[in-house]
Each structure stands twice: as structure tokens, then as C-alpha cells.
Amino acid sequence: MNPQKENTKTSTPKPKRKKIQFSKLYPDFLIDRDWDKCIKCKICIRECTYEAHGWDKKRETLTEDHVKCVGCHRCEAMCPTGAITIKKHPSAFREHDTWKPWFIKNVYKQADTGGVLLAATGCAIPFRNYWDHLVLDACQVTNPPIDPLREPMELRTYLGPKPDKLEVTLEDDKFQLQTKVGPWIKLEVPIMFAAMSYGAISLHVHQGLARAAKELGILYNTGEGGLHASLYKYGSNTIVQCASGRFGLHVDYLNAGVAIEIKIGQGAKPGIGGHLPGEKVTEEISKTRMIPVGSDAISPAPHHDIYSIEDLRGLIYALKEATEYKKLVFVKIAAVHNAPAIASGIVRAGADVVVLDGLRGGTGAAPTMFRDYVGIPIELALAAVDERLRQEGIRNQASLVVSGGIRCSADVVKAIALGADAVYIGTPALIAVGCTMCGHCFTGKCPWGIATNNPELIKRLDPETAFEKIYNLVHGWAHEIQELLGAMGLNSIESLRGNRDKLRAVGLNEVELKILGVKHAGE
Amino acid sequence: MEIFIPNKEQSGCGLSGIINRKGELIKGEVIIESICCQMERGNGLGAGYAAYGIYPDFAEYYCLHVMADTKQALKDVEEILAHKCYLVHQERIPTRATPGIVSPPRFWRYFVKPRYEGELREICEGTVDEDDYMVELVMFINKNISGAYVISSGRNMGAFKGVGFPDQIANFFRLEEYSAYIWTAHNRFPTNTPGWWGGAHPFTILDWSIVHNGEISSYGTNRRYLEMFGYHCTLLTDTEVVAYLLDLLIRRHGLPLELACMALAPPFWQEIDRMEEPDKSVCTAIRVVYGAAMLNGPFAILFAYNGGLVGLNDRVKLRPLVAAKKGDFYYMASEEAAIRAICPDPEEVWCPKAGEPVIVELEPNTIPNQRSYLRGEALRISAPICRFPSAEEDEEEE
Numbered sequence: 001m002n003p004q005k006e007n008t009k010t011s012t013p014k015p016k017r018k019k020i021q022f023s024k025l026y027p028d029f030l031i032d033r034d035w036d037k038c039i040k041c042k043i044c045i046r047e048c049t050y051e052a053h054g055w056d057k058k059r060e061t062l063t064e065d066h067v068k069c070v071g072c073h074r075c076e077a078m079c080p081t082g083a084i085t086i087k088k089h090p091s092a093f094r095e096h097d098t099w100k101p102w103f104i105k106n107v108y109k110q111a112d113t114g115g116v117l118l119a120a121t122g123c124a125i126p127f128r129n130y131w132d133h134l135v136l137d138a139c140q141v142t143n144p145p146i147d148p149l150r151e152p153m154e155l156r157t158y159l160g161p162k163p164d165k166l167e168v169t170l171e172d173d174k175f176q177l178q179t180k181v182g183p184w185i186k187l188e189v190p191i192m193f194a195a196m197s198y199g200a201i202s203l204h205v206h207q208g209l210a211r212a213a214k215e216l217g218i219l220y221n222t223g224e225g226g227l228h229a230s231l232y233k234y235g236s237n238t239i240v241q242c243a244s245g246r247f248g249l250h251v252d253y254l255n256a257g258v259a260i261e262i263k264i265g266q267g268a269k270p271g272i273g274g275h276l277p278g279e280k281v282t283e284e285i286s287k288t289r290m291i292p293v294g295s296d297a298i299s300p301a302p303h304h305d306i307y308s309i310e311d312l313r314g315l316i317y318a319l320k321e322a323t324e325y326k327k328l329v330f331v332k333i334a335a336v337h338n339a340p341a342i343a344s345g346i347v348r349a350g351a352d353v354v355v356l357d358g359l360r361g362g363t364g365a366a367p368t369m370f371r372d373y374v375g376i377p378i379e380l381a382l383a384a385v386d387e388r389l390r391q392e393g394i395r396n397q398a399s400l401v402v403s404g405g406i407r408c409s410a411d412v413v414k415a416i417a418l419g420a421d422a423v424y425i426g427t428p429a430l431i432a433v434g435c436t437m438c439g440h441c442f443t444g445k446c447p448w449g450i451a452t453n454n455p456e457l458i459k460r461l462d463p464e465t466a467f468e469k470i471y472n473l474v475h476g477w478a479h480e481i482q483e484l485l486g487a488m489g490l491n492s493i494e495s496l497r498g499n500r501d502k503l504r505a506v507g508l509n510e511v512e513l514k515i516l517g518v519k520h521a522g523e
Numbered sequence: 524m525e526i527f528i529p530n531k532e533q534s535g536c537g538l539s540g541i542i543n544r545k546g547e548l549i550k551g552e553v554i555i556e557s558i559c560c561q562m563e564r565g566n567g568l569g570a571g572y573a574a575y576g577i578y579p580d581f582a583e584y585y586c587l588h589v590m591a592d593t594k595q596a597l598k599d600v601e602e603i604l605a606h607k608c609y610l611v612h613q614e615r616i617p618t619r620a621t622p623g624i625v626s627p628p629r630f631w632r633y634f635v636k637p638r639y640e641g642e643l644r645e646i647c648e649g650t651v652d653e654d655d656y657m658v659e660l661v662m663f664i665n666k667n668i669s670g671a672y673v674i675s676s677g678r679n680m681g682a683f684k685g686v687g688f689p690d691q692i693a694n695f696f697r698l699e700e701y702s703a704y705i706w707t708a709h710n711r712f713p714t715n716t717p718g719w720w721g722g723a724h725p726f727t728i729l730d731w732s733i734v735h736n737g738e739i740s741s742y743g744t745n746r747r748y749l750e751m752f753g754y755h756c757t758l759l760t761d762t763e764v765v766a767y768l769l770d771l772l773i774r775r776h777g778l779p780l781e782l783a784c785m786a787l788a789p790p791f792w793q794e795i796d797r798m799e800e801p802d803k804s805v806c807t808a809i810r811v812v813y814g815a816a817m818l819n820g821p822f823a824i825l826f827a828y829n830g831g832l833v834g835l836n837d838r839v840k841l842r843p844l845v846a847a848k849k850g851d852f853y854y855m856a857s858e859e860a861a862i863r864a865i866c867p868d869p870e871e872v873w874c875p876k877a878g879e880p881v882i883v884e885l886e887p888n889t890i891p892n893q894r895s896y897l898r899g900e901a902l903r904i905s906a907p908i909c910r911f912p913s914a915e916e917d918e919e920e921e
Contacts, residue, residue: 162812
């Protein structure tokens with residue numbers, strides 16, 4: 001791997017020098033074991049996939065290697081006597097506002113390995129979170145709030161291009177539609193599950209997502225991992241993805257869902273591709289992705305048949321031709337500086353749905369520098385894209401879906417008020433099935449059985465539990481959205497869409513207000 | 524004069540409207556009596572009237588009622604009109620000093636055609652449709668001339684409105700001197716902002732006039748939708764969007780009136796799911812394509828045009844609306860008392876259901892430039908009450 005390393009080995013005849021690993025000296029977490037409670041049952045050893053817990057045969061006692069602990073809390077959760085607490089390691093560097101431990105430790109890591117820093121989850125830098133600076137309206141006196149438990153409260157959303165106007169004729173006293181409309185996708189809740197590939201996450205999670213999508217009347221997205229044979233039956237709730245690696249892509253796959261998503265970019269790592277290490281390519285994954293067992297699955301940074309907007313148009317229509325114009329084509333991009341112009345081009349290229357994935361979008365593996373510093377926050381991108389498409393009079397030609405950093409139902413409501421048709425959620429669905437955001441998905445050792453395909457580990461999360469948890473989460477959010485709508489005096493989600501009058505900002509500057517198209521609280 | 528610069532206002536108000544299907548003219552006193560019966564529904568911060576058939580001598584010309592704060596604003600408007608229109612007649616709208624009406628703005632009316640006639644015609648070329656031309660002109664004046672507002676712009680009709688109680692406004696504009704075949708009236712109770720003359724109802728564009736009781740919670744969505752089609756909301760009041768939505772849906776998109784009403788107050792999905800084809804796909808398409816035109820929040824509106832009067836409630840009926848009929852006269856008002864004040868013995872009185880429009884059109888060929896937006900001969904002649912889907916189906920559902 002490291003040429004310098006090898007050089008030193010070969011050129012120096014001296015005995016092997018023990019190399020110091022600075023990054024192994026300062027742990028992030030402390031495994032705090034209460035010896036009064038511990039019964040030495042060794043469950044912690046079995047549960048920890050990172051081997052942070054050990055057994056000292058001589059002394060017949062448990063040991064901890066704090067450096068190996070990633071903070072997943074699996075041992076803590078599974079300990080039958082509650083003896084374990086995972087804490088932030090108290091060992092501290094001298095306080096310094098520039099050289100925070102994060103940067104010091106990253107330098108150690110790279111000095112030890114010479115590699116690229118790798119991370120998971122989404123952007124960890126505390127850039128301003130605009131959702132947290134937006135507040136919602138409610139009715140008082142002049143307009144009665146509506147109780148969704150008593151009155152109809154509609155969240156149904158249709159995705160797809162909508163004509164400027166409808167033409168009807170009267171035949172036998174009945175109106176007949178003359179304008180050709182659709183295909184449209186019907187969502188009972190304006191929330192979908194974002195692309196997470198089989199390979200990145202376990203088959204059980206995929207099964208849970210698919211079933212939850214079906215029961216909720218929404219959609220899930222296969223990601224770039226192809227579609228496992230057991231999931232074809234959920235086709236009416238499936239979006240299949242066509243990314244730059246084209247893994248698992250064949251005509252039956254394209255026809256399996258209700259929509260095809262062309263993934264140009266991802267909010268967590270705009271401008272780069274993906275990499276599923278060969279170790280994770282098991283027999284089942286190899287079949288689904290149509291690649292040999294054990295081979296790395298590398299998705300290139302660009303699609304090698306899309307070097308321009310007209311190439312994108314070519315692919316959109318190739319996919320539409322292949323599916324006889326029965327499926328919607330989504331185009332997903334990472335939110336970057338020039339997102340409004342790009343989105344406009346995508347709509348004009350014939351996409352039915354534009355997906356914007358923001359700076360805080362999740363991932364199972366991304367270079368840390370990309371995860372943290374490339375792309376723009378979704379709130380600003382969404383507001384700018386919606387406004388631009390309206391100015392150009394093409395907002396109705398495509399739906400707008402946003403993702404990246406949506407954490408609760410109020411975020412969904414705010415996104416729709418800013419102009420989104422629907423949102424994608426990824427991370428919340430994983431947290432719903434037990435993810436603790438330890439950020440080590442790329443190791444394939446997920447102790448919670450989520451981001452792994454180790455046959456032993458995936459048993460830790462069965463598809464039934466995954467389904468129930470994910471279903472419950474969206475069910476709860478849907479009800480909260482209904483309550484928030486009712487409080488605003490609206491009984492249908494389309495009256496919230498783009499209704500920025502329902503938002504007020506707290507503590508934003510004029511430029512931000514202008515981009516968001518929102519007034520400050522008190523105005 | 525006092526003009527406050529308000530934010531969007533919300534109101535709870537009184538409405539009244541009358542139409543004679545044979546086009547028989549109704550004296551101004553009648554509508555004044557009806558709206559004044561609902562005095563408690565207003566607070567003196569706004570009242571207004573729309574009258575149809577009041578300018579028979581200039582029936583072919585668009586009549587612009589212009590409200591201006593200053594002489595200069597009026598001059599600016601005249602300058603634009605001189606360039607863009609053929610102006611046949613202009614005059615100050617007759618008013619009289621009325622106790623309680625303090626420093627009113629100037630009101631003038633201009634009778635115009637959108638093109639120069641004869642050899643100068645080419646100056647105004649580039650627009651095919653005269654109505655579109657007038658809409659653009661009105662938008663231009665409202666947006667660009669500070670202190671001047673076009674408060675009505677239809678043929679053979681006009682709006683009279685201002686800050687005051689309905690009796691004061693009627694007296695101020697000398698409305699007893701006018702006779703019309705359709706009248707609508709409004710008594711305003713603004714709750715959030717002080718009233719101003721431009722914010723009083725009715726709101727108009729071309730011959731569409733709207734009076735409204737309620738609050739349009741979907742205003743933000745509706746406004747941004749209309750902006751995509753070149754309508755700019757300048758009067759800062761939620762009702763304005765209704766006028767523009769009607770113009771867009773009915774006149775420009777050519778939707779039948781029943782379907783336009785459905786777009787504004789559509790059936791719930793649970794109702795649509797139970798419908799049969801072709802109604803189901805029509806309703807679904809209306810909701811999907813015109814979702815941003817839906818008026819959400821409590822409202823009762825009366826809207827009129829050269830040829831008809833329509834009453835419509837929001838889809839859960841959060842504001843009152845009563846309709847009545849006697850002979851060729853049809854009445855709609857917030858309260859039954861307002862109808863009985865001018866028609867003590869109606870043949871029929873009913874409360875329209877939520878989202879169910881009451882559509883009354885003149886008999887065909889009654890007036891010049893008559894417009895009809897109902898589809899189907901049968902519907903137009905026999906049924907004063909129409910709804911899509913038809914009434915029989917509703918009963919089945921219940």
C-alpha cells in the first residue's frame with residue numbers, strides 16, 4: 001500500500017523497528033465497567049465486533065481496549081447487569097480553539113497511514129442549521145385550527161410532471177379529460193426512503209424498508225446495489241437506481257419499480273463515486289450486483305456516458321424508451337453552488353423528478369473532507385432551486401424532492417413550505433432500527449446488524465423488527481405533520497407547498513432571508 | 524387621506540349579492556339595504572360594491588376605475604393610458620361629502636379600448652387577446668405607479684369601495700343613482716391591520732369581482748403559483764388571489780366554471796377514491812394539476828362576471844353562506860336576514876354545502892358581451908345550482 005514503507009523494509013538491513021502509532025494512543029471513548037455489577041458473562045466480548053472487550057485468561061478477568069471502542073453502545077445495551085457505560089474519554093489535550101482534538105487526531109491518523117481520512121454519517125461541522133432557525137405559524141381567532149383526529153387531513157402527494165393546464169370536454173353530461181396526464185406516483189405521506197444499497201446495508205433492512213414503504217403507501221429506493229430477488233414483489237413501492245457503476249442493472253430491474261433514479265451525485269460526497277470493498281461482496285450480493293464474489297464494486301465519479309447535459313437527456317430518454325414511458329425518471333444531484341441552474345437544465349432535459357441532496361446527507365463511507373466541506377446546505381439549495389424553476393415557469397414540469405439532514409417531522413413541514421414536493425429520509429430510518437451514529441459503517445462490522453452483510457451480524461436485526469420500527473417512525477411523523485398542518489388552518493398538504501408565508505426566521509441575516517424567501521419573525 | 528401600508532390582512536365579514544336572470548336592472552338601494560342589515564359583521568374599516576350593467580352607453584369599452592392618492596399618480600396613469608389605449612371618455616366618479624368618510628383618495632373612471640384604432644393600431648400589436656392585454660396593463664399600473672390602483676377594469680361594470688361602513692360608502696359613491704342586473708356587496712371586519720381604501724372588497728380583474736368572508740391560509744402558495752403566470756399581488760390582501768385565480772383558470776385555461784370551482788374547493792381524496800370513471804380521473808387531475816390553486820382556510824365568496832353570479836364555500840364550510848330564489852331573482856348572503864330584508868317571501872332558501880358552488884347565469888343573449896362559463900346547454904338553462912360531481916351522486920354517497 002505505502003511505497004515508502006516497503007522501500008524502508010527492503011533497503012534497510014537493520015532489524016525491524018517497532019513503529020509508534022500516535023493515533024492509537026488517545027482513545028475517543030472510555031469503557032467504564034462497574035465491577036460490582038459485572039458478572040463476567042462475556043456477552044460484551046461476543047457483542048463487540050471491534051474487539052474492544054477482551055478476556056485475560058491468566059487473571060480470569062475482562063479487559064478493555066478503549067482505543068478500539070467506536071462508541072456504538074452495543075455492549076452497554078446488551079450487558080445483562082447494566083455494568084457498562086460508554087463515556088467520552090476524559091483524557092484531554094490542552095485547550096485550543098484552533099487545534100481541537102479532532103484535528104490533532106486526524107493528523108496522527110494520516111501520519112500513521114498516509115491515507116485518506118474516511119468517515120460515515122453526514123457533515124459533522126456545525127454550519128448553521130437553517131431548519132433550526134425557522135419557525136411555523138398557527139391559527140388564532142380569525143381562522144380556526146383543524147383537528148386531524150376529527151376532520152380529514154390530507155397528505156397525499158403526486159410526483160411527476162404536471163401540465164400547465166387541463167382540457168376537458170362534456171360528453172353525456174360528464175366531463176372527460178382531454179389532456180394526457182401522468183404517469184404520476186402517488187404517495188400517501190410526502191416522505192420516501194433514500195437510496196441505501198443492498199451491500200451498504202443488510203438485506204434485512206432492505207426488506208424492512210420495502211415492507212414499510214408498501215404499508216405506508218410510499219416508496220423506498222434500492223440504491224446502487226441492484227434489487228434482491230426477494231424484493232421484486234414490492235415493485236409498486238420501489239425506486240430503482242441507476243448510478244455510475246450500473247451494478248445490477250438490467251431491463252427487468254428497470255421495469256421492477258415505479259421510477260428509475262439516475263444518481264449523478266450524493267450530498268455526502270459530491271463529485272466522487274463509491275466503493276464497496278470486495279470483502280463485503282458475498283455470494284448474494286455478487287448475484288444481485290452482477291459482479292464476481294470478492295471483487296471491489298467501484299462506482300466512478302462521473303457516469304462515463306454523461307459528460308454534458310445533453311448526454312443526461314440521452315440517458316433519461318434511453319431509460320424511458322427501455323421502460324416504454326411507464327416509469328418516472330428521477331435525477332439526483334448533490335446540492336452544490338450552482339444547483340439552481342443545474343436543476344433547471346435537468347428539468348429541461350426531461351427529468352420527471354429532481355432530487356437535491358444537501359451537505360448534511362448521510363453516507364456509509366465518504367472521505368472526511370468531502371463529507372464535511374463539499375456542497376451546500378439543503379435549505380438554501382431548495383429555496384433557490386424552487387424559486388429559479390418558478391421564475392422560468394417550469395416548476396410544474398418536474399417534482400422536487402430534497403434530502404440530507406432531515407431529522408424530524410417539523411423539518412419535513414419546513415421543507416415542503418420552502419417548496420419541496422416530498423423528502424427522502426435515510427439516516428432517520430437507520431436510527432429507527434437501532435443505529436447509534438457511531439460512524440463506522442465502512443468497516444462492515446456494524447454491531448447492530450444494519451450496515452453489514454456478515455451472516456452472523458445480520459441476525460441481530462430481523463426484517464420484522466426493521467419493518468415495525470421504520471413503519472412506526474413514519475406513522476408518527478405523518479401524524480405530527482397532520483397536526484402541524486391543522487394548526488396552520490390547512491387541511492391539505494398542497495396548500496403548504498411553497499407557502500413560505502407560513503415560515504418565519506429567527507436570527508438570520510438579510511442575505512439568508514432573501515435566499516430563503518422568508519420574513520423574519522415579528523415582520 | 525390616510526393610507527396605511529398594511530401586511531396581508533385577514534377578515535371576518537358580511538356578504539350580499541343579487542342577480543336577475545333576465546337582466547332586469549336592480550336599483551342600488553336594494554343591495555344597500557341588504558348589506559346594511561349585516562352591520563354587525565363589519566367594523567367600519569371597509570365596505571364595497573360591484574355593479575354590472577351600469578355603463579350601457581360605453582358597453583364596448585373597458586371601464587377602469589382608478590383610485591389615486593395624488594394628482595401626480597393620476598397623471599402618471601393617464602400618461603400610460605394615453606400611450607397604450609384608445610380612450611373614449613374619462614370623468615371623475617361622482618361622490619358626495621359624507622360624514623365619517625375622512626380624506627378619501629381621488630376616484631376617476633376611464634373608458635378604454637386596448638388598441639389604437641385605425642392607422643396607429645400597430646403600436647399596440649404583439650398581443651392577440653384584448654383581455655390579456657388589459658390584465659397586463661392593470662398589473663403594470665398597480666405594480667409601477669406608486670399611489671395609484673386600478674380597482675376595476677371590466678366592461679359595463681365597476682367596483683366602488685373604501686374605508687367606512689357600507690351605508691357611508693354607498694352614500695359617498697352615490698350608489699342609489701346606479702341600477703345593475705348583478706350587485707355584490709361587502710362589509711369588512713379586518714382583524715390584523717387597519718383598513719385602507721385599496722384593501723376593501725370587492726377585488727377585481729377584468730369583469731371578475733370577488734367579495735370574500737374568511738381567511739385564505741393558502742395565500743402564500745396561491746400567490747407564488749399566480750406569479751408563474753404573470754399575476755402580481757399588489758393589494759396585499761388575500762382575497763386578491765381569488766380574482767386572479769378565476770381569471771387564470773376560467774378565462775385563460777378555459778376550464779368550465781364547475782371545474783374551476785372544484786379546483787378552488789376540491790372534494791377530499793376519500794370522496795374521490797369512491798368515485799367512478801370518468802369523474803375520478805377528472806377530479807384527480809384537477810387536484811394534482813391545480814393543487815396550488817386550492818383555496819385553503821375558511822371562506823365564503825361571491826364572485827360575479829358579465830353574465831353570472833357564483834357563491835362558493837370552503838370545503839369544510841367554516842363560513843356562512845345562504846342562497847335564496849324568487850322568480851328570476853337569486854340572492855346570496857352571509858345571513859338569511861340580509862336576504863329577507865329585501866325579499867321577505869323567497870320561494871326557496873337553502874344553505875349550500877361545503878365546496879358546492881351556487882352558479883346563477885343570465886339567460887343566453889340577455890346583455891352585450893355576455894359571458895357564460897357553464898358547459899352544457901341543459902345545465903345552463905335549468906339548473907341554478909350545479910356541482911361536479913352531480914347532485915345525484917352525492918346523495919348516493921351519503
